[in-house]
Amino acid sequence: MYKAFLIKYSEIGIKGKNRYVFEDALVRNIVKALEGVDGVFDVSKEQGRIYIEAKSDYDYEETCEVLQKVFGIAAICPTELVEDKSWENVCKRVCEFVDGQYEDKNFTFKVFAKRSDKTYPFTSPEIGREAGAVLIDRFPEMSVDVHEPEVKITVEIRSCAYIYSKSIPGSGGMPVGCGGKAMLLLSGGIDSPVAGYMIAKRGVNMDAVYFHAPPYTSERAKKKVVDLARKISVYTGKIRLHVINFTEIQMAIYEKCPHDELTIIMRRYMMRIAEKLAIDSGCLSLITGESIGQVASQTMQSLAATNEVCTLPVFRPLIAFDKQDIISVSERIDTFETSILPYEDCCTTFVAKHPVTKPDVMVIRKSETKLEDVIGEMLERAYSSDEIIEVG
Numbered sequence: 001m002y003k004a005f006l007i008k009y010s011e012i013g014i015k016g017k018n019r020y021v022f023e024d025a026l027v028r029n030i031v032k033a034l035e036g037v038d039g040v041f042d043v044s045k046e047q048g049r050i051y052i053e054a055k056s057d058y059d060y061e062e063t064c065e066v067l068q069k070v071f072g073i074a075a076i077c078p079t080e081l082v083e084d085k086s087w088e089n090v091c092k093r094v095c096e097f098v099d100g101q102y103e104d105k106n107f108t109f110k111v112f113a114k115r116s117d118k119t120y121p122f123t124s125p126e127i128g129r130e131a132g133a134v135l136i137d138r139f140p141e142m143s144v145d146v147h148e149p150e151v152k153i154t155v156e157i158r159s160c161a162y163i164y165s166k167s168i169p170g171s172g173g174m175p176v177g178c179g180g181k182a183m184l185l186l187s188g189g190i191d192s193p194v195a196g197y198m199i200a201k202r203g204v205n206m207d208a209v210y211f212h213a214p215p216y217t218s219e220r221a222k223k224k225v226v227d228l229a230r231k232i233s234v235y236t237g238k239i240r241l242h243v244i245n246f247t248e249i250q251m252a253i254y255e256k257c258p259h260d261e262l263t264i265i266m267r268r269y270m271m272r273i274a275e276k277l278a279i280d281s282g283c284l285s286l287i288t289g290e291s292i293g294q295v296a297s298q299t300m301q302s303l304a305a306t307n308e309v310c311t312l313p314v315f316r317p318l319i320a321f322d323k324q325d326i327i328s329v330s331e332r333i334d335t336f337e338t339s340i341l342p343y344e345d346c347c348t349t350f351v352a353k354h355p356v357t358k359p360d361v362m363v364i365r366k367s368e369t370k371l372e373d374v375i376g377e378m379l380e381r382a383y384s385s386d387e388i389i390e391v392g
């Protein structure tokens, strides 16, 4: 059982003066993620490294799995922690470590050494060389290859000594909380949860909005969206999900506007409402799951017509993704099975047989004037229907 984990991070490492901001956010997110694991851990940062020390028994697999979902981590190294860092003891523990890790010792290796304790009686190259010699002495099947070793054993001498050779890949990305906040338009489909996941990976916090159209969309459809929000919150952190009653607006569009323009006009109202919610809750951008050409409402012309109503930047991380690639991500992040549950979506309930694929913005604007008399009040009612569900 490993007593500690050393956390390596990639992009944060290249930050200048602000680096501590990113490191502190990563430490916070790791602490938060480990709250869900049965065990007591101490998370600390020390000279470009984050260490997790287990202060009790814990579930190794579960701990690794949880850490693999924290953005900002490049690799997780399960580490042997040696408190008595006297040279004799370090050599003894390096041998025990290798013996415990590798039953078959027919491999090439190299010992990498790092020393931040400059009072230690050996330099880093000396530690590497000496530890290598001790290992060969003890396990003659092992052989050194300094260029392409099969096993890289690292010995770090700090306030304690740390020995590790395994590196479990992390999610990469940036710690959530460092990249501002955005409003995700979250439907019950496959795409939008993936879009949220991808933007969160760049360190962005998010709230979400779901447009609900009861009785055309059921409580089960709403629950599905809440479940999706909860599933991505493992990656994104806490999400405040706004559920907006969209029925009245949708009905009005259906009654007053040309049916082939329904989806575009509806999407424009969704964007307008989402933008207001975003501004009210400190979000600096919107996120959607759109992808060029996926459906009639996502052609270049449709996207332009939808985009036109917003002033905040709209991020569409899936814009150049094929559906199959989006599905692969959704399977990996475990949203796919929920997304494909067959509950109706407000877009499918009111969809036209032959929607425009190349909407003309001027024509759309003109169609929207048919709503002039009623839309102001309807928007007010939609805003005041806001039900906030917190997940994560």
Ligand code: ATP
Pocket (backbone or CB within 6 Å): 184, 185, 186, 187, 188, 189, 190, 191, 192, 193, 209, 210, 211, 212, 270, 287, 288, 289, 290, 294, 295, 297, 298, 345, 346, 347
């Ligand atoms: P998804 O799989 O994300 O539902 P989709 O392929 O069904 O996407 P559309 O229905 O055209 O595509 O929706 C495009 C985007 O608009 C979605 O990715 C989502 O961001 C947003 N959206 C659509 N419907 C809703 C809704 N009911 N509530 C909130 N956002 C929505």
Ligand code: MG
Pocket (backbone or CB within 6 Å): 187, 188, 189, 345, 347
């Ligand atoms: Mg959809």
